[in-house]
Amino acid sequence: MKGLLSGWDSLDPALRWLLRINLIALTTATLLLGATYVLGFRHTAVEIDLGVMVVSIVLMLVTSPLCRRYGAPAAIVGLTLSALLFAVGGTWATPNLSPLTALLTLVPLLVGFPYVGRRWIQALSVVAVVGSAAVAALAEWRRVEAINELWWVNAIVIAASLPAGVAVVVFLVRDAYTRLQDQSAQLVESRTQIVEVADAARRSLERDLHDGAQQRLLAMSVTIERARKELLAGRHEGAAALLGQLAADNREVVTELRELARGIYPPLLTERGLVAALQSTARRSTVPVTLDVADVERTGRQVEAAAYFCILEALTNAAKHADATEVLVTVRGRPHLSFSVADDGRGFDRDRVVAGGLLGMEARVAAAGGRLALETGPGRGTVLRGEFPADRPA
Template sequence: MRGILAGWDSLDPALRWLMRINLIALTTATLLLASAYLLGFRHTSVEIDLGVMAVSIVLMLVTPPLCRRYGAPAAIVGLTLSALIFAVGGTWATPNLSPLTALLTMVPLLVGFAYLGRRWIQVLSVVAVAGSAGVAALAEWRRTEAVSEEWWINAVVIAASLPAGVAVVVLLVRSAYARLQGQSDELVESRRRVVEVADAARRSLERDLHDGAQQRLLASSVTIERARKELRAGRHDSAAALLDQLAADNREIVTELRELARGIYPPLLTERGLVAALQSTARRSAVPVTLDVADVERTDPQVEAAAYFCILEALTNAAKHSGAAEVHVTLRGRPHLSFTVCDDGRGFDRGAVDAGGLLGMEARVAAAGGRLTLDTGPGRGTVVRGEFAP
């Protein structure tokens, strides 16, 4: 079963958990109702509900392979179809289930809010409103032409189906609350980190300008003054040599400033996108870089910038601190943008180093709706992984 559901591993952990809980609840309800059927409660309404539940389970099991390619939308479409089949079929067989089945038509909308765009939410809103109204109308019509008027048959079906359905709704609400609470805590923490990162970035920029371009410009001023004195003294050859040196220094200053500007925000990232910017960075890297790219298209500029600067920071750390001989960068565009930077360096103990750089990377990725993880240790290299929700 784990292999069949492996496609859900690409989903957000909270969505993956909800999908599995829904599948477990459906399977449990089906087994309970099947047990009742085998024990002698054999009736048309029970058979219809069993068939509906089986179809709903099949629809859920179809989604994992699709999630590898399409991500959260595939999971929620499968959840929507499963909920609608269960709602209509369950209401047809047992009209007394209508309060539960009407509620189930709203579940995909509640789940989708955190993972889908506006158009998807609009469609799911229509499904929730029309579905719940349709289920309620169907229940009232079927009450007069019920498959069975025996109270115990309805009681068996409701007893087998209701707990699982209620459990799904309760867990969904609890998960949504926990998610909102977690996002609130993350927002407070991210604001603090953004301030820290911005201050650190300003200090770093000031240091780079002071130690680099500013010192070179001061040296150029000295060279200009020396060349002026040589000219006044009539030593034209010496002055020409100083001017040649000045021209060379000026070219180095321009190159240094370009590199500094590229680190602030590379024009190539804006003009041609993430892949082109990373290819350029890989060519200039002090450590050999292997770039593996697949299915990557232009996306949100904030996401592209977050991915680029985190990869750039990881490459810089590998070159300065890890002693790595090679770095492998993997970039994937489906089901959502993700990247991995893996080096063969000496690694490090996270508790023994300054976490400022890592906090900056995490804050940048989180601000773009993503998540960053770090896997490292002394003697086993470093792996940085980032993924952005669609």
């Protein structure tokens, strides 16, 4: 079973957990209803509900391999089809189930809200509204048709199905409440992190300007004064040599300021996207970089910026601190945007290193709705991994 559901491993942990809860609830209800059927409680309504539950389970299982390529939308589509089939089939066979089946049409919308984009939410809202209304109407029509049904048929079906459906809704509500609490705690923590990251970024920018362009400009002012004295003394050859040196120094300052500007926000990232910006960065890296990219398309600006600056920070660390001889940057666009930066450097002990840069990367990725993970240790290199949800609006 674990191998059968391995496709769900690429999903957000909370979504993966909800899908498994739903599958367990459906399977439990099917087994209970199947047991009553085997014990002799045979009726057409029981047979219909059993068939509906089995097909619903199959639909859920089919989403697992599809999630490897399409991510959360594949899971949500499978959940929607499963819920609608269960709602319509269950209502047709047992009209008294309509309060539960109408509620089930809302489940895909509630589950999918954090994981899919605006268009998906609009479509799932239509499914919830139209589906619940259709189920209620079908129940009233079937209730008249099935007025003489044996009472024990409805009792058995409801007893077998209702607890599982209620369990799914209860777990869904609990997950939403837990997620809200976690987000509230993260918001409080992020306020402090934002201040710390902003201060660290300002200090880094000030240090780069002071150690780089500012020192060069001061040296150029000294050269200009020397060239002026050479001209006043009539030593034109010496003045010409100093002016040539000034021209070279000026080009170096311009280049350095351009590099600094690219570090703040490279125009190439805005104009041509993440892949082009990374290709340019890899060519300028002092450490050899292998760039492995597949299925990457333009996405939201915030997501592209978060991925780019995390990769840039990792490359900078590999060159300055890790003594790395090579770096592998892997970027994948499906089922959702993800990246990894692996170097063969000396690694480090996270408990003994100031985590300012890492805090900045985590804050950027979290603001874009993604997750970041770091694997490292003394003597075994460093691997930085990041992933972002699919269909993140721009």
